[in-house]
Amino acid sequence: MTDNTMWQGYLIQSNGDNHFINSPWKLGDECVFGYDSDYTTMAISLIRYLSIEKSNLSLSSIDERINQQTIIAATQIEVNPSGYKIKCNDDASLQVYIGDEGVFHLAFDSMQDIDEEKYSKIANAWQNESNIMNTSQGAYISGQQYDESLESRLSLVAQNHQGIIWPQRQMDSEGTNISQSYVKIEPSGTVTSWTKLSAAGAPSEFAIRAPILGGISTVMVETNDGPNGVFLLVDDIPTSPKIGDSVDIVVRMLYAQEGFIRYGAKAIITNRS
Amino acid sequence: MLPAGGAYMVDVAIVGAGQTKYGNHQLGMKGMWAEAARSAFDSVDKDFHPKQIDEAFIGSVAFGGGQLGNTAALLTEHSGMQGKPVRRVENACASSGFALRDAWMAIKSGQADVVVAGGIEKMNDLTPERKRFWLGVSGDTEWERLAGLTFPGTYALMARRYFHEFDSTHDDLVHISVKNHHHGLENNVAHIRKDVSFDKAKSGFMVADPLTLYDCCPTSDGASCVILAADHVVKQFTDDPVWINSSAAASDYLALHDRPSITQLIATQMAAKKAYSMAGITAKDIDLAEVHDCFTIAELLATEDLGFANRGKAGLFAREGRGRRNEGDVCINPSGGLKSKGHPLGATGTGQTVEIFKQLRGEVESVRQVRDAEVALSHNVGGSGATCAVHVYGRDK
Numbered sequence: 269m270t271d272n273t274m275w276q277g278y279l280i281q282s283n284g285d286n287h288f289i290n291s292p293w294k295l296g297d298e299c300v301f302g303y304d305s306d307y308t309t310m311a312i313s314l315i316r317y318l319s320i321e322k323s324n325l326s327l328s329s330i331d332e333r334i335n336q337q338t339i340i341a342a343t344q345i346e347v348n349p350s351g352y353k354i355k356c357n358d359d360a361s362l363q364v365y366i367g368d369e370g371v372f373h374l375a376f377d378s379m380q381d382i383d384e385e386k387y388s389k390i391a392n393a394w395q396n397e398s399n400i401m402n403t404s405q406g407a408y409i410s411g412q413q414y415d416e417s418l419e420s421r422l423s424l425v426a427q428n429h430q431g432i433i434w435p436q437r438q439m440d441s442e443g444t445n446i447s448q449s450y451v452k453i454e455p456s457g458t459v460t461s462w463t464k465l466s467a468a469g470a471p472s473e474f475a476i477r478a479p480i481l482g483g484i485s486t487v488m489v490e491t492n493d494g495p496n497g498v499f500l501l502v503d504d505i506p507t508s509p510k511i512g513d514s515v516d517i518v519v520r521m522l523y524a525q526e527g528f529i530r531y532g533a534k535a536i537i538t539n540r541s
Numbered sequence: 542m543l544p545a546g547g548a549y550m551v552d553v554a555i556v557g558a559g560q561t562k563y564g565n566h567q568l569g570m571k572g573m574w575a576e577a578a579r580s581a582f583d584s585v586d587k588d589f590h591p592k593q594i595d596e597a598f599i600g601s602v603a604f605g606g607g608q609l610g611n612t613a614a615l616l617t618e619h620s621g622m623q624g625k626p627v628r629r630v631e632n633a634c635a636s637s638g639f640a641l642r643d644a645w646m647a648i649k650s651g652q653a654d655v656v657v658a659g660g661i662e663k664m665n666d667l668t669p670e671r672k673r674f675w676l677g678v679s680g681d682t683e684w685e686r687l688a689g690l691t692f693p694g695t696y697a698l699m700a701r702r703y704f705h706e707f708d709s710t711h712d713d714l715v716h717i718s719v720k721n722h723h724h725g726l727e728n729n730v731a732h733i734r735k736d737v738s739f740d741k742a743k744s745g746f747m748v749a750d751p752l753t754l755y756d757c758c759p760t761s762d763g764a765s766c767v768i769l770a771a772d773h774v775v776k777q778f779t780d781d782p783v784w785i786n787s788s789a790a791a792s793d794y795l796a797l798h799d800r801p802s803i804t805q806l807i808a809t810q811m812a813a814k815k816a817y818s819m820a821g822i823t824a825k826d827i828d829l830a831e832v833h834d835c836f837t838i839a840e841l842l843a844t845e846d847l848g849f850a851n852r853g854k855a856g857l858f859a860r861e862g863r864g865r866r867n868e869g870d871v872c873i874n875p876s877g878g879l880k881s882k883g884h885p886l887g888a889t890g891t892g893q894t895v896e897i898f899k900q901l902r903g904e905v906e907s908v909r910q911v912r913d914a915e916v917a918l919s920h921n922v923g924g925s926g927a928t929c930a931v932h933v934y935g936r937d938k
Contacts, residue, residue: 404674409682417683435684435799461705461803463697469749471691472673484689488698488798496798498688498698511705522687532687 272375276313276518277302277502277536279378285352286370289314290361293382293504299359299374300382302504303390303481304520307356308335308531312422312519314364315343318352326351331362337415338531342422342519382504386480390503393476400527408473414530421532422519424453426495434495455517456538457491462509473523477503487535489515499535507537514539550649552772552938554782557585558898560765560891563732563883565665568762570606571619574599574661577764577888578620581657584898585768586779591621594768595653598643599660600636601629601887604675606663616661631887633679634835636660637765638790638890638921638930644769645788645932654774659766660892662885672760679924681796692835693749693757695797695925700751700838703804709856711743711751714837716859718742718755718880721834724866725877727908732761732883756837761883765892772938783901784938787819790930797925806926809846813931816918817848820933824848827933828914829872829900831893833922834879840864843920844873847931872911875900890921890930897934 270282274292281288289310291301311334319325325343328351330336339345355369356362363369396402417435419425426434429446434453439445464485467478478484485501487509501509502520515535522532559580561573568576582589597617603609613627630640637660644658667675677691685695704710719742725731737755745753768778775782791811797803817823824847832847834840844855844864849871858864864873876882876896879889897917899905917934 408674409687413683421684421687435796461698461702463694463701463752464747464750465689465694465697466746466748469691469693469697470689471677471686472670473686474689475670475673486689486694486698488702488803498685498690498796498798500689511701530687 272378275317276516277305277505278310278313279375280314280317281372281375283370283372285367286363286365287314287318288361288363288370288372290359290374292379293360294376294379295382295384295387299361299379300387301360302502304503304534305360306521307331307333307362308338309520310360310362311339311354311364312342314362315339315345318364319343327354329353331356335529335531337418338422341418342531344419344423389480390477393480394524397476397524398527398529402524403526408525409530411526411528424455424517424533425450426453427451432494434497453491453493453495457489457515457517459487459509459511459513459515460490460496461488461511462486464508473525485509487515489517489535497533499533502534502536505536507540509537513537551651553645553648553769553785554772554775555767555785555894555898555934556770556775556778556782557581557589557768558766558895559584560730560888560895561763562730563761563763563885563892566663566762569666570608570661570663571616573663573762573764574616574659575619577659577661577766581766581768586781587777589768589778593655594622594625594657595655596644596647597622597625597627597657597659598630598640599627600631600638600640600890601661602631602633602636602679603629604662604664604886605666622657632928633923634833634884634886635890635921635923635928635930636887637892638919638932639928641767641891641894641932642788642790642930645785648769648771654771656769657766658769658891659764660888660890661764662887663762664760664885665762684796684798692925693752696836696838697749697752698797699803699842699925703838703841704751706804707853707856709841713841713856713859714752714756715739715742716862717834717837717840720862720865721840721874721878721880724875724909725881727906728877728882729906731877731881732759733881752836752838758835758879758884761885763883763885763888763892765888765895767891767894767898781902783898784935785932786935786938787816787933788930789813789815789819790928791815792928793926795924795927804842805852806842806846806922806929808926808929809843809920809922809931812929813847813920816931816933820935822916822933826916827871827918828916829875829897829911830918830920831876831896832873832878832920833889834874835884835922837880839922840873840878847918847920849873866909867912875905875909875911890919893919893921894932901934901936
């Protein structure tokens with residue numbers, strides 16, 4: 269059995285081919301999700317963790333509490349009968365395994381107490397946001413538009429066309445259609461600029477949660493492979509960014525609208541705790 | 542293809558210009574447009590009738606007001622222009638800057654002699670929630686908006702990077718805010734008419750760090766209208782025209798992260814270079830400039846991109862007050878700019894032209910008059926710099 273490893277903001281344990289991931293947050297004796305995490309974001313992180321050591325990972329079953337479209341877009345994992353199973357637990361943890369389910373224990377010593385009031389407000393806010401009646405009153409990302417770039421957004425799939433292009437582009441400056449010769453950008457980079465938006469300065473999609481979080485922070489990142497991107501910082505690690513900070517790009521919940529959650533890439537600062 | 546600058550084509554003059562006051566209007570779109578058009582018609586020195594108009598271009602983002610489609614047809618039927626070929630022009634906050642350019646090109650091409658360019662935006666008739674959905678509509682919704690950014694955020698990213706790369710701090714932006722508030726103080730059509738102290742502007746409510754409330758333009762209702770005429774018909778309308786000596790425009794990547802640099806607006810640089818070349822002048826010849834300061838950092842960047850300061854030196858330019866009216870090298874935003882005069886998105890571009898028309902003819906409030914002004918420039922930016930229109934104006938052709 270491995271010790272608890274902190275990975276993309278979560279805690280991971282392994283025992284043979286059984287792997288366990290849990291939120292680092294606790295409320296009393298209960299393991300609870302961070303402010304922008306759910307089973308889907310944790311499953312994506314665990315698959316990515318396993319992908320470092322194992323190539324050709326596949327899944328045979330995915331717990332219904334996980335968004336299947338999102339996990340496949342974010343990890344590009346295949347589904348076949350000999351693959352891993354993903355099973356969510358009743359608290360903020362899940363397992364990925366082959367064969368029999370393993371027995372793991374939460375490492376409470378490695379976990380932190382979450383602010384109960386804030387946690388409750390955020391949970392209510394997500395519930396309100398996810399109501400199908402919460403619809404756009406103007407400009408927004410439609411479901412179709414969100415889906416079109418899902419793979420590029422979640423797994424940083426880029427094009428290799430006289431250099432790496434991300435986000436993907438249709439034609440180059442010569443009017444030539446850019447080929448579908450995909451490469452994946454390494455999900456890490458350096459902060460080149462940042463801002464913290466008050467609730468008044470953020471898009472209305474964030475209007476319910478931004479006041480509870482005390483604003484939201486966005487960083488511009490130059491990835492190690494070259495392309496730049498803008499990303500929110502994860503919601504449950506309140507760090508004030510600096511230009512030059514190192515970051516990892518992870519998947520978290522962005523916001524909910526029209527009854528479904530938009531997932532996206534967010535940044536975690538890695539050179540400071 | 543005809544030579545750039547229309548060397549063999551007609552010259553274009555402004556013969557009339559008017560606008561509503563910017564602010565929180567009780568009037569709806571039809572009433573505001575009619576007021577701006579009336580003001581422009583009445584400003585023509587000799588007899589003028591809207592029937593003489595050949596074509597009209599009206600800029601609008603259609604933020605509020607409820608008439609998204611066929612806006613121009615609705616508005617022109619309320620200003621005596623029914624039956625004329627009209628259309629709405631949309632290029633975000635640069636909508637009417639591009640409407641002006643389209644009108645200029647219509648005359649240059651020989652297809653029209655008298656053309657209206659205008660703009661309108663009704664922004665304060667929406668509920669706060671709907672307004673918030675619309676703010677940022679002209680940024681990159683697919684990537685920037687999902688990263689929590691609307692324009693305060695994108696311009697904040699530019700500001701912080703600029704401070705990192707150059708000898709500049711937020712204090713330089715405060716100087717710009719204080720200047721523009723002072724310039725707009727006596728402007729009868731300005732949205733916010735109050736002097737602001739350095740300390741107050743420096744300590745404003747933080748909207749998008751490092752930008753405070755005093756770095757951000759207000760949300761304004763307003764309409765503006767200018768009447769252009771070909772040189773061979775100008776005398777019918779006035780003996781005192783203002784000439785549009787060049788019109789240029791350019792575009793850039795919509796999203797900041799696709800641009801090689803976020804401390805300069807390439808579209809502004811390209812448009813300015815073309816505009817100066819076409820007019821046969823340099824930045825040093827400009828007496829006054831209406832610059833797109835939706836955020837104070839936008840004016841700071843434009844100061845360099847338009848050539849008024851060298852790269853990295855706009856902070857010093859602001860600190861030294863070199864953009865102040867009748868004190869500096871060039872008067873930047875004599876109207877108060879978007880910061881003080883206001884920013885009714887679609888109306889802003891031709892609103893800048895209204896100010897220049899009056900400044901060059903010596904018709905603004907006396908305390909606001911830029912002395913000996915002969916050559917002027919307008920700079921109208923769409924979004925965070927994806928589109929830009931630059932025009933150069935003169936008392937002489």
